[in-house]
Amino acid sequence: MALAFEFDHKVVVEQGIKGREIECAVLGNDHPQASTCGEIVLNSEFYAYDTKYIDDQGAQVVVPAAIAPELNDKIRAIAVQAYQTLGCSGMARVDVFLTADNEVVINEINTLPGFTNISMYPKLWQASGLDYTSLITRLIELALERHAADRALKTSMN
Numbered sequence: 304m305a306l307a308f309e310f311d312h313k314v315v316v317e318q319g320i321k322g323r324e325i326e327c328a329v330l331g332n333d334h335p336q337a338s339t340c341g342e343i344v345l346n347s348e349f350y351a352y353d354t355k356y357i358d359d360q361g362a363q364v365v366v367p368a369a370i371a372p373e374l375n376d377k378i379r380a381i382a383v384q385a386y387q388t389l390g391c392s393g394m395a396r397v398d399v400f401l402t403a404d405n406e407v408v409i410n411e412i413n414t415l416p417g418f419t420n421i422s423m424y425p426k427l428w429q430a431s432g433l434d435y436t437s438l439i440t441r442l443i444e445l446a447l448e449r450h451a452a453d454r455a456l457k458t459s460m461n
Contacts, residue, residue, distance in 0.1 A: 320408055322400035325368050327382040328416070328427040330438075332392045332445055332452075337379035338427035342368035364423055366430045374405060381407055393445050396424050 307314040324345075328338040344363040368375065382397035389412060396416035400408045416424040428438050 320400045320402065322402040322408070324398065324410070325370070325378055325401050326396055326398045326423050326427065327378055328424045329382050329386045329391070329395050329397060330428070330441060332449055335383050335386050337382045338431040340368040340370060340375050340378050341366035341423050341427050364421070364426060366426045378407055381409070385409055385412055392449050394424070394442060
């Protein structure tokens with residue numbers, strides 16, 4: 304802690320969780336859908352910048368994740384619930400940890416997930432039957448839908 308406070312006035316302390324990193328893509332506004340799950344398999348201790356972008360052997364993206372169908376469905380349901388609870392729209396990627404006893408712990412919700420050729424989000428939808436072009440088309444439709452809903456709101460009392 305003392306070392307952390309040498310770098311900033313505030314620090315965040317979290318419980319360390321040992322488990323697999325599973326990711327799920329969510330797409331939609333009022334009725335979001337979740338993709339199949341994928342997994343980040345590390346060949347190092349942490350999933351840091353170098354592991355993700357520089358070291359070709361640092362990590363593998365496995366889509367779909369090698370988990371039981373029931374567990375895949377459970378994570379998908381948790382992802383949609385988290386997405387709706389936070390009022391997300393359009394898209395997000397929900398990252399969870401899966402412990403040795405199959406407990407699902409939400410790690411983060413990324414509302415601007417990557418869209419590169421190595422990014423998990425489009426790979427998850429591809430594995431779920433939605434190709435890249437269709438994914439982009441759907442995102443545009445969702446944005447237009449959200450824009451129309453926002454424009455229908457009153458902006459004054461007149």
